[in-house]
Amino acid sequence: MSENVGRWLRDEIENSILSNEFSPGERLDEMVLATRFGVSRTPVREALMQLDAIGLIEIRPRRGAIVIDPGPHRVYEMFEVMAELEGLAGSLAARRLDKASREAITATHSRCEQSAAAGDSDAYYYDNEEFHKAIYAAGRSEFLEEQCVQLHRRLRPYRRLQLRVRNRLSTSFSEHCAIVDAIFAGNGDEARRLLRTHVGIQGERFSDLVASMAAR
Amino acid sequence: MSENVGRWLRDEIENSILSNEFSPGERLDEMVLATRFGVSRTPVREALMQLDAIGLIEIRPRRGAIVIDPGPHRVYEMFEVMAELEGLAGSLAARRLDKASREAITATHSRCEQSAAAGDSDAYYYDNEEFHKAIYAAGRSEFLEEQCVQLHRRLRPYRRLQLRVRNRLSTSFSEHCAIVDAIFAGNGDEARRLLRTHVGIQGERFSDLVASMAAR
DNA sequence: GTCAATGATCGTGTATACAAGAAGCGCTTT
DNA sequence: AAAGCGCTTCTTGTATACACGATCATTGAC
DSSP states (O other): OOSSHHHHHHHHHHHHHHTTSSOTTOEEOHHHHHHHHTSOHHHHHHHHHHHHHHTSEEEETTTEEEEOOOHHHHHHHHHHHHHHHHHHHHHHHHHHOOHHHHHHHHHHHHHHHHHHHHTOHHHHHHHHHHHHHHHHHHTTOHHHHHHHHHHHHHHHHHHHHHHTSTTHHHHHHHHHHHHHHHHHTTOHHHHHHHHHHHHSOOTHHHHHHHHHHHHO | OOSSHHHHHHHHHHHHHHTTSSOTTOEEOHHHHHHHHTSOHHHHHHHHHHHHHHTSEEEETTTEEEEOOOHHHHHHHHHHHHHHHHHHHHHHHHHHOOHHHHHHHHHHHHHHHHHHHHTOHHHHHHHHHHHHHHHHHHTTOHHHHHHHHHHHHHHHHHHHHHHTSTTHHHHHHHHHHHHHHHHHTTOHHHHHHHHHHHHSOOTHHHHHHHHHHHHO
């Protein structure tokens, strides 16, 4: 538990939303949350205000808070922006790569390789996250890194759905290989291009996403 | 005044920060703000929590809130990300341009022309903002538009400093012309490239920024 | 039978009260 | 005189109380 209850609650509720424990459209009752976490309404409200500011929930005056439902189209738009930011991170990483970052990328990359070879999509899901974070960090732009991590978090539930698609694991990993090569070769433009297509959702992958979102 | 005091206060304090009325590093006393705006501490705290979530201030537990000082390097990073997002917006605008967006861009663009011709940097500052917003909107990606507007807001004080640099007005406007041409020609890649360099801070413009920030 | 209006109830918005921690100041001691 | 320790005071963190608005149900009229 963090040093102040409000921040702890924010993380707690945020996780509950991102792990789909609170579904989109669901109403978040302040009193229910307060008793559930054993605190008063005050820190609950503070947590909700923050989540509203971040854009995870919407507080309608005098009508309570509801979890925002992005909808397939908006999720697509978020992936589109994510692709752009990752592309930038990749190009910066290729330019600014140092020893520590190189080792971090190599390490997470080989962990992805193992998970992919084992066909363990849960493990790959986690390792993939670490791999991408290693690239953000290698870009050496704190602000960009924060933006990437934040958006990455918000897209987490949808990325999980995507990995279930047939052959996605091996496809994803071979794309990683090319990305690593480009970054290590110092080829920023190529790294940018590869990451954009790797992260973006084009063609049939969009209908896959829509289908899996509708299935819930 | 908005329907709820907390949100109103958030906007009010946010504006005060962005217009440099509260300087970076300054401590925001809850009680002072409360009496200043004639409300109790509760809505003030809610506003501060939101600003903390957005990243404009930092609330250190039991030690109060301070306005975050990005520092020149971080501001540079923010411009870098802004350039990338604007580039994406421009390329989307070129692809998806419709009649209404085309007219909006034309209208704001010609207003920029007038301000630039008049040498009125305050008017240009405002018209420029509208011009860029017209491009965001033309991209037809709600999420991207929101991200752009938000980052644009945060960079506002620094952009203002930049316009003071000699000849920046006419340079900026001629860049606008090329951007408009590319978008209207449906040339997404060119629009992206031009916007990236237009928004980004390269070479001597970075030292200009640092110098003007240090001057305050 | 259906629609509208009014009242009751529930939940949010704001204020205030109380508790706990941090910073500053003064006193004492070396 | 300087440094360290302790106390006081001020500010933040959380709880609770109260007020206002919204929603829902019930009743009456058409």
